[in-house]
Amino acid sequence: MKPSRSKQLKKTPGKSRSGSFKDEPVEVYCRIKPIPNTLESCLKLISSKTVQLFAPEGFSGYRNGLNGKEIQYTFKQVFDDSYSQKEIFDTVAFPLVHQLVNGKNGLLFTYGVTGSGKTYTMNGEHHDGGIMPRCIDVIFNSISHYQAKKFVFKPDKMNGFEIQDESEALLCCQNELGYLTPGPKNPKTPKRKDCYGDGDALQNRTPDDNKVESLDEENMYAVFVTYIEIYNNNVHDLLDDSVEDLITKKLQNKVIREDGNRNMYVHGVTEIEVKSPDEAFEVFYKGQRRKRMAHTNLNEESSRSHSIFTIRLVQAPTEALEEQGSVLKKYLVVSQLSLVDLAGSERTNRTKNTGQRLREAGNINNSLMCLRTCLEILRENQQNGSNKIVPYRDSKLTHLFKNYFDGDGQVRMIVCVNPKVEDYDETIHVLKFAEMTQEVQVPRLVTPRQDFCVTPGRRRYNQYMKKTLEEINSNTEVRELNFNEPITVNAVPVVTSPFPSLFLLNYDDEMTLENLKVYLQQRLAKRNEPLEKLNELYQKLRQELVKREGEFLIMKQEIVGVKGTLEQERKKSANLESQLGYCQNERLELLKKVEEKEQINRELQQKTEDLNMLISQKILDKEKVKEKCVSKIAAAKEKLAREMKLKLNKERDEYQTKMKDQQEKFRMIREFLDEATPKLTSRNYGLRGPENTPVTPRSAVNTHGTFYMPPNLTETPTHGHTFKRGIAVSNPRHRRSRSAGCGDVWLDHKPPTAVELNTVFQPSMKRRKSVTKLTDVKDIVNSKTSKYCLTTQEQDTDGELETKLYKGDVIPTTGGGAQVILNDVELLKQLSPTSELTSRKRSFIEESNGVTESRCAISIEGHSKRTKT
Missing domain, CATH: 3.40.850.10 (Kinesin motor domain)
Structure with a gap:
């Protein structure tokens, strides 16, 4: 079902x-x-x-x-x-x-x-x-x-x-019992106990x-x-x-x-x-x-x-x-x-x-x-x-x-x-x-407790009635009512009059039988009276309980409402008390802060007065120091003036000496040019100076770049100049690592108006940067630049175009800059197969090698730019 x-x-x-x-x-x-x-x-x-x-x-x-x-x-x-x-x-x-x-x-x-x-x-x-x-x-x-x-x-x-x-x-x-009954199963490994x-x-x-x-x-x-x-x-x-x-x-x-x-x-x-x-x-x-x-x-x-x-x-x-x-x-x-x-x-x-x-x-x-x-x-x-x-x-x-x-x-x-x-x-x-x-x-x-509309004590009453009926049916003695036993006690008393006499006087004693019949009829009639009275009492009790229950529910609801109101009032009171305590604490803290601020104000006023006194004293001391400084500055000026005058005279003498040397050089050059046959001493021009003497262009003082000339291209030093050892600036034998890149990067320095070459051999520089003026320091001081090439174009004695390529290495210096060492010259020139080389032409070539330094210096100085400091 x-x-x-x-x-x-x-x-x-x-x-x-x-x-x-x-x-x-x-x-x-x-x-x-x-x-x-x-x-x-x-x-x-x-x-x-x-x-x-x-x-x-x-x-x-x-x-x-x-x-x-x-x-x-x-x-x-x-x-x-x-x-x-x-x-x-x-x-x-x-x-x-x-x-x-x-x-x-x-x-x-x-x-x-x-x-x-x-x-x-x-x-x-x-x-x-x-x-x-x-x-x-x-x-x-x-x-x-x-x-x-x-x-x-x-x-x-x-x-x-x-x-x-x-x-x-x-x-x-x-x-469930059939499901829980164990059936035949295969034996398994016993589980461990826990x-x-x-x-x-x-x-x-x-x-x-x-x-x-x-x-x-x-x-x-x-x-x-x-x-x-x-x-x-x-x-x-x-x-x-x-x-x-x-x-x-x-x-x-x-x-x-x-x-x-x-x-x-x-x-x-x-x-x-x-x-x-x-x-x-x-x-x-x-x-x-x-x-x-x-x-x-x-x-x-x-x-x-x-x-x-x-x-x-x-x-x-x-x-x-x-x-x-x-x-x-x-x-x-x-x-x-x-x-x-x-x-x-x-x-x-x-x-x-x-x-x-x-x-x-x-x-x-x-x-x-x-x-x-x-x-x-x-x-x-x-x-x-x-x-x-x-x-x-x-x-x-x-x-x-x-x-x-x-x-x-x-x-x-x-x-x-x-x-x-x-x-x-x-x-x-x-x-x-x-x-x-x-x-x-x-x-x-x-919510109030749910009323099921059933009589309270119904289960106990049913249990009692069942027990009572069992006792009556079994002809057992009916016990007295005991309210202390809620389930097993008989609570319905049977009140009857005693039985009449049951002894028969004779076999036709109808009176005794009639009395017994009347008594039994009365007993049967009164048998239901206790139940009727019990039902009547039960109805009255139920009505009273219903009434009491209604009053109880009303009172309970009122109590709940009053408790809610009381709880709200208590919360309000507690909140007000907490707010009052908080305000009092805030007031005490504010008073304490005011007192602290006043104390700080008094201390600051005292410090201000002390500082004013110190300032006045400092002003007086400053005036005294100022007077001393003025006197010291005047004395220092006089001393510097004397020193500068001496230094100026010394530099003037040195400059005059240098001018004499330059004039001597120019005289020798003029003689060299005027003579038909060059002197052998011009081939050794500049050999008496130290090797790899640096030549610093005047316009490149702040560029952190220095140009070096080889001995055959360096300027002739002044007679009597002695070489002094100094701090190493660079490594002339520096070679760029092959792992630094796939090839050298050339700085191609050309004249602004270069004449196009028609020669078969052309300058080959795969990776290069071409400039006409050397004005930016970064062109030289650059980790990628490793080679330098200076291009010059002139006419020889026969009127032919002569192109020279001065090549050098860019080497980093200890100061973070770089210097250029010129170490090679390439000559590009076209000649007629029928013409002969004259001695004038050979002497001009040798003279050109002798004045290479001057030309390079002029080229560099003419295209450099002083860095702003």
Whole structure:
């Protein structure tokens, strides 16, 4: 028989239900992990709600300019090592379990750095359970006598539940037993034992005996659990049995969808109904074995994914005729409590992760950063009244819990902190995020408790009536009414008169029989009177209860309104007090600043007077120094005048000597030209000077370039001049490296109006730069220029065109400049085969070689330009 789809109410609290919204902050608790006394701590407990963080020396606090500044953070409550697991559960998680039983949703997650104790806080140990085991214990302690039969509520795979009758539930139970019955299998290698799912551990576990008292006894309850993980931003179902071998098969990725009530859920997740804490723990340990865990440098068993264990409680009232019969389907209520163990944030430079571990750490940090971004935007929207879109869909973690931050349940967070100084950089970011989270206001829908229009105590009455009828039918003695026994006690007294005499006087004693008949008839007639009176009392009691309940709801709504007004007034008062304190502090600071400014003003005035006195003294000293300087300058001028006069006379004498030498040279040249036969001494012109004597053109003083002539081309030195050794300026044997380029670069210096050559042999310079005037220093002082060529054109005695090419090397000097050493002359000339060379012509050639230096100097000096300084 196909189960019918029930008409469900929206998850409590639903968004469409009537009621008032109340903003509640996210409650954040802090738990400090104990460390050995030998280790240094960077966290100090100030009070039950405040901790103080101080930067240790050498950490980023100093680098960021904090200089060891102490920072205080305030939370809802701070737990140190003196608090037990039970005390933390009673403070943080028990109110969420209470709301779960009453049809409200809740979210609790642990946040912190790797190795700060998040998993221990959530799961605990076998002998000292954490939050999750204690939540399961309290839930089953509260609903132990009010559980529905298994498979009465069945998940519909769309975040809802279907309701089945007892026959359908029994059939599903039989199918489950047949599925769980082991069949013939091939022998396999036995699996290794681990700490999860160990039967001894479950037996040695210490359960929590706490329970929720305010339970609706008229409802039937069923508990369903799911266990998922978010690994690398993918949702995996840890309870999915379709994947048996995790070595060869991977867990399937699940999709987060939105149901008809706009609630987010994991589509196709496995929901298992559990009837006892042991069954729930077996399911948890089954998923725990599939959870992604790994060893890192900071933690031996580090969670590599966000694990989410969800407890869903389904409840609905029963019909008035049966204790556990058909359910009032339209009053079905589903509430859930999500317990989230977030993976720890970590830095790669500490964990030294690579490969897959590095990718896991990146995805963990990205999801935590997305959670932080969503909370920051929520806070900004609430404080500034803006309407920014919260990026819930950027991460599967925030997308799944979107409804909680939109008001569908209460949100609490436990921040786990490791006070070791090595974790300071991560701890300061965790505490800042936790403090910011407390400023987020979650709008919760406050609604009165749902009235199912059923008589209170109906289940207890049905149980009593069934017990009473069984006692009457079995002719057992009817016990007296005892209100201390709510279920098994007889509450309907039978009041009758004593039986008449049953002794017959004789065989025809009709009187006794008639009296007995009348008595029995009266007894039968009065038998229904207690029930009628009981029904009458029941109706009166019900009317009174309905009246009281209405008054109670009205008073409760009024109390809620008054509490809201009172809370607003308290907030206003607290804000005003804080503003007053802030203003007083500002006033004191301003007075202090005014006093400091006045003191500074007095000091500045005193300094001004002192400076004025110093200025006056400096002026007097300056006048004295000025007089001394004037006298010294006058004396220096006279001395310089004398020295310059002596120097001028000396230079005049030297110039006259040089002029005499020049005149002597010109006289010799004229004689050389006038004579028909050249002198042999002219061939040795300039040999008495030192080798490679530099000739510096007058116009190239500031060009950092020096021209050298070979001995046969140098100027004849003055007689009596002696060579003196000096500092080496350049290397005349310098040769350009072949690796510097594919060839020499020539600086081709031509006259402005050069006559075209008709000779067969032509100057061949593949890489050259042609200039007519040597005006730019960069033409010579250039790392690319290695050769220099000066072209001159003249007529010989026969009137023929004579072209000479003076070639030289450009050599770098020690001062960063360059010099040119002329080392070769090429002559291009055309002659008639019938003409003879005359002695005049030969003498002219020799004379031309003798005056080469003069011509080169004139060529260079005539085309150079003095560099501006």
